[in-house]
Amino acid sequence: MDVEHYRAETPGCQNRIHLNNAGAALMPKAVVSTIIDHIKLESEIGGYEAHAAISESVASAYQSVASLIGAGVDNIAFTENATSAFTQALSAIPFSAGDLILTTRNDYASNQIQFLSLEARLGLRVAHVPDQEQGGVDVAALEKMMDEHRPKLVCVTHVPTNSGLLQDVNAVGAACRSRDTIFLVDACQSLGQLPLAVNDIQCDFLSATARKFLRGPRGSGFLYVADRILEQAYEPLFIDMRGASWTAADRYQSVRSAKRFENWEFAWAQLLGTGAAARYASEVGVDRIRCRVRELVSYLRDGLRTVKGARVLGNDDELCGIVTVEFSKLDPQQFVLELRERGINLSAQGREYAVLDYDTKKVSAALRISPHYYNTKAEIDTAIAAIDSA
Numbered sequence: 489m490d491v492e493h494y495r496a497e498t499p500g501c502q503n504r505i506h507l508n509n510a511g512a513a514l515m516p517k518a519v520v521s522t523i524i525d526h527i528k529l530e531s532e533i534g535g536y537e538a539h540a541a542i543s544e545s546v547a548s549a550y551q552s553v554a555s556l557i558g559a560g561v562d563n564i565a566f567t568e569n570a571t572s573a574f575t576q577a578l579s580a581i582p583f584s585a586g587d588l589i590l591t592t593r594n595d596y597a598s599n600q601i602q603f604l605s606l607e608a609r610l611g612l613r614v615a616h617v618p619d620q621e622q623g624g625v626d627v628a629a630l631e632k633m634m635d636e637h638r639p640k641l642v643c644v645t646h647v648p649t650n651s652g653l654l655q656d657v658n659a660v661g662a663a664c665r666s667r668d669t670i671f672l673v674d675a676c677q678s679l680g681q682l683p684l685a686v687n688d689i690q691c692d693f694l695s696a697t698a699r700k701f702l703r704g705p706r707g708s709g710f711l712y713v714a715d716r717i718l719e720q721a722y723e724p725l726f727i728d729m730r731g732a733s734w735t736a737a738d739r740y741q742s743v744r745s746a747k748r749f750e751n752w753e754f755a756w757a758q759l760l761g762t763g764a765a766a767r768y769a770s771e772v773g774v775d776r777i778r779c780r781v782r783e784l785v786s787y788l789r790d791g792l793r794t795v796k797g798a799r800v801l802g803n804d805d806e807l808c809g810i811v812t813v814e815f816s817k818l819d820p821q822q823f824v825l826e827l828r829e830r831g832i833n834l835s836a837q838g839r840e841y842a843v844l845d846y847d848t849k850k851v852s853a854a855l856r857i858s859p860h861y862y863n864t865k866a867e868i869d870t871a872i873a874a875i876d877s878a
């Protein structure tokens with residue numbers, strides 16, 4: 489991989505050691521110019537008029553995102569972030585009191601909060617499948633729980649924000665399909681760093697965001713909706729006039745495609761930027777990205793283990809671009825601010841990011857280091873030296 493080439497196309501690489509790609513990655517020039525060009529067009533000819541002028545580029549953004557995950561264009565709904573994609577999907581499921589949502593101990597904090605909210609408001613039940621000893625959801629236990637409790641929905645976060653774990657979503661998807669159970673995957677942290685194929689995962693919904701490993705803009709995400717869900721007329725609870733037409737005083741007609749899950753108003757510049765980011769990732773090659781990220785993460789984990797007082801969380805089996813590490817000697821929140829002053833971007837996570845996982849591991853706060861393919865080993869060395877000298 490020609491890392492120097494990708495760095496030259498990434499203005500932020502000149503100013504910063506950016507190891508916070510799980511927060512928001514650095515956008516390449518192609519993405520930035522796509523966004524700015526559209527904002528300029530809006531300022532010159534008007535927002536609605538600018539939108540009318542870009543129908544081909546919009547279609548191409550849907551195509552680029554769809555191709556990246558092996559979906560059709562009609563299966564993609566753009567949203568303003570991964571959370572809104574996730575909640576649009578949740579809202580489409582006709583839950584009744586007593587229904588069970590089955591999830592994992594590592595699902596994203598906001599998702600867990602939403603499940604608890606549904607539990608409180610609708611009387612749903614939420615259960616967490618135990619992990620295997622080496623980490624990651626125990627799929628045999630999941631299948632047993634599915635057979636015993638017949639969940640209405642299974643939710644799995646592919647790559648949790650707090651550990652770099654890679655969940656076996658293909659195995660979970662197969663378990664769900666064979667039992668005709670709805671399967672919702674949160675691919676927020678995997679999109680752009682790992683190949684994703686919705687037909688292999690066999691998910692019904694997949695939510696994702698643009699700003700992380702995809703290297704798109706903030707304020708943009710999308711939801712994949714499988715054909716079988718669209719055919720069964722699932723629709724978001726608060727469908728609006730983008731997803732449906734008001735056809736008579738007492739009636740509306742939903743659109744056939746996943747646009748049913750979109751809202752009327754859009755940041756069109758961000759949508760185009762997301763399409764540009766998806767194209768860029770495909771051109772770089774997601775398989776190549778995955779290999780490069782693995783190499784850097786392995787190097788990083790080895791380096792961190794040389795730092796006195798560091799406890800590198802998770803295991804080394806399936807490496808992806810998130811490493812969390814606990815230190816006896818430093819406060820991660822404070823340390824992140826100090827490093828930022830020195831041009832090194834990392835992030836910190838408190839217990840509230842992953843109550844179940846961090847309580848099990850007895851972690852109150854951790855430092856999160858998340859390299860992407862455009863980072864270098866020299867940058868990792870600098871970050872480790874800074875941590876070591878803290």
Ligand SMILES: Cc1ncc(COP(=O)(O)O)c(C=O)c1O
Pocket residue numbers: 510569570571572596598645647648649674676677696697709
């Ligand atoms: C695993 C995971 N899911 C969902 C989200 C939420 O994404 P967004 O902020 O785009 O709504 C995040 C954000 O960090 C995440 O890490």
